[in-house]
Amino acid sequence: MKSALRFVLPFVAAAFLSPAFAQEPIPAPKPDPGPTPDLQLAVVVTGKHDQPVEQILPESAFTLLDNGVSEPIKSFRHVASDAPVRVLIVIDAVNANYTTIAYERQQLDKFLSANNGQLARPTALAILTDKGLQVQPGSTRDGKAIMAALDSQTTGLRTIGRDTGFYGAEERLDTSLTALRTLIAKEGEVPGRKLLIFVSPGWALFSGPRIELSSKQQQGIYGQIVQLTHQLQQANVTLYSVDPRGNGQPIQSRFFYQEFLKGVSKPQQVDFADLSLQVLATHSGGLVLNSDNNIDELVKRAVDDAAEYYEISFTPAPGEHPREYHSIDVKVAQPGLTARTRQAYYAEP
Numbered sequence: 085m086k087s088a089l090r091f092v093l094p095f096v097a098a099a100f101l102s103p104a105f106a107q108e109p110i111p112a113p114k115p116d117p118g119p120t121p122d123l124q125l126a127v128v129v130t131g132k133h134d135q136p137v138e139q140i141l142p143e144s145a146f147t148l149l150d151n152g153v154s155e156p157i158k159s160f161r162h163v164a165s166d167a168p169v170r171v172l173i174v175i176d177a178v179n180a181n182y183t184t185i186a187y188e189r190q191q192l193d194k195f196l197s198a199n200n201g202q203l204a205r206p207t208a209l210a211i212l213t214d215k216g217l218q219v220q221p222g223s224t225r226d227g228k229a230i231m232a233a234l235d236s237q238t239t240g241l242r243t244i245g246r247d248t249g250f251y252g253a254e255e256r257l258d259t260s261l262t263a264l265r266t267l268i269a270k271e272g273e274v275p276g277r278k279l280l281i282f283v284s285p286g287w288a289l290f291s292g293p294r295i296e297l298s299s300k301q302q303q304g305i306y307g308q309i310v311q312l313t314h315q316l317q318q319a320n321v322t323l324y325s326v327d328p329r330g331n332g333q334p335i336q337s338r339f340f341y342q343e344f345l346k347g348v349s350k351p352q353q354v355d356f357a358d359l360s361l362q363v364l365a366t367h368s369g370g371l372v373l374n375s376d377n378n379i380d381e382l383v384k385r386a387v388d389d390a391a392e393y394y395e396i397s398f399t400p401a402p403g404e405h406p407r408e409y410h411s412i413d414v415k416v417a418q419p420g421l422t423a424r425t426r427q428a429y430y431a432e433p
Contacts, residue, residue, distance in 0.1 A: 120402055120431075122158050126277055126322060126369060127394040127414050127425040134371075136392050137421060146423065148398055149413040159397040168276045169390040170223055171207040173383065174267065175234075176284030178212050178256050180328060188283050188328050189234065191379035196227030198380070203227045205279075205387055209234055210267060217263045219270065253288040260287040261308065261359065265315065272319030279370075281324045281386050282361055283379060289340075290356035297354070306351035309358055310407050310430045316368045317429060324386040325365040330377035338374050341366075347428050349409035369426040396425075403431030 127146070129137045143160040173192070177185050196203070206223035209230050220233060264282075271278040297305070316323060331338070341362035348354050357363065362372045371389065373382040400410065408431045414423040 120400055122397040123317065123400050123429060124320065125396045125398075125412070125414065125425045126163075126320070127396050127423050128369070128389055129392075129394065129416055130422050130424060131420055134422075134424075136388060138392060141394075141416065141418065141421075145417045146394070146396065147415045147417070148396060149411075149415065150398070150400065151410050152413075155398045157396055157398055159395070161395050163393050163395055165391045167390070169205050170271070170274055170276065170278045171203075171205045171387055172210055172219075172223075172267065172271060172278065172280050173207065174210045174212060174263075174280065174282045174284070176212050176260070176282060178214060178259055178263075179284055179287050184285070184328050187377075188379055191328075192234070192283070192383070193231055195380035195383050196231045198227070198384075201226060201228035205390065211237065212260070212263045214259075217266060219267070253290075257287045257290070257356075257359075260284075260361075261312075264361075264364075265312065268312070268315045268319050268321050271321050272315070276320065277390065278319065278321045279324060279386060279390060280321050281326060281383055282365075283326045283328060283383070284361060285327055285329055286325065286341075286361040289360055295356070299351070302351040302354050305354040305356065305359065306348065306407070309348060309354065312359075312364060313367065313428060313430060316364075317426060321368065322370045322389070322426075323361075323365040323368040324370040324389075325361045325372045325374070326379060326382045326386065327372075327374035328377070328379055330374060330379075332377065333374075341372065347409060347411060367427045369424055400429060400431055403433050406432055408432075 125148075129141065131137050140162050143157060146157065146160070148155050148157055175185065175188060175192070180188070203225045206225055207227070207230060208220045208223040210217060210219040211234075218237065220230070224230065267280060271280060315321075327333075327338075341357065341360050344355060344357045344360065344363050345366055347367065348358055362374075365372055371386060373385060376382070396414065403410075409428060410431055411428050412426060414425050416423045
């Protein structure tokens with residue numbers, strides 16, 4: 085039943101993928117010299133229906149687990165709502181068609197114009213198209229100015245149809261992941277916490293019973309997962325997936341990504357779906373927002389994630405081998421409350 089839900093392009097003959105993925109795996113980042121730096125976590129505490137909790141909790145209420153083992157908390161602080169957090173909203177015009185993009189712009193206009201155009205956080209806009217990535221310089225709380233800038237740009241939208249086929253989907257996947265790495269690197273140059281909100285249906289998953297990966301391909305995908313996990317952590321970026329299709333898609337498609345949330349500890353476990361926008365967002369401590377078509381409300385929900393949170397740090401143990409997977413879990417002692425943060429890191433010896 086599980087494999088029946090997997091997305092397979094009808095053009096894919098049994099067991100092959102582009103040589104580009106087999107021959108040019110992205111290498112894992114080299115370990116930094118010297119002592120292992122503390123790992124900083126942004127922790128959001130929520131109650132029922134994943135709503136933020138305004139109650140301020142003491143450090144004693146938190147337990148931090150590294151691979152299931154309790155670790156001492158090195159630093160702890162509650163972050164008030166006025167903390168400097170930057171928001172970058174990305175309009176994905178590569179993986180969505182023209183009609184969807186037009187609807188997104190209407191919905192974003194509602195978000196940016198609310199409260200007389202005064203945004204809760206410094207915000208910038210980026211647009212991903214076939215022609216490349218356009219990123220608004222700087223950031224502002226003036227939502228009307230952002231919308232005016234968007235209206236003045238030619239986004240080079242296209243309609244994506246079946247004639248793009250397997251290789252068109254592969255190209256979009258490569259374009260999307262390259263853009264994501266570029267955006268994370270740019271946000272890493274800005275101090276403080278950043279929320280990277282992708283308004284996008286996500287990219288092709290290339291998963292199914294007729295897809296078989298060679299050892300080189302598995303190594304390449306694993307290297308990309310390690311690199312993106314490390315980049316998001318180092319840049320202090322939390323990723324959010326806002327699906328403009330909302331509940332207009334089949335329920336099995338909306339929640340298919342959840343089959344890949346366990347995390348991968350070795351190349352032999354990987355699947356292309358481990359690189360999906362939804363999985364990467366969840367692992368970064370962000371949210372997958374695909375419950376309805378009110379994009380303005382979904383974007384606001386993502387921004388509200390920074391209203392109340394905690395900064396916690398601990399010293400990660402060195403790995404016994406390169407790119408050693410470590411799961412992270414933060415628990416709250418108070419019943420009914422859940423802590424959400426990034427879910428893993430990869431340790432080096």
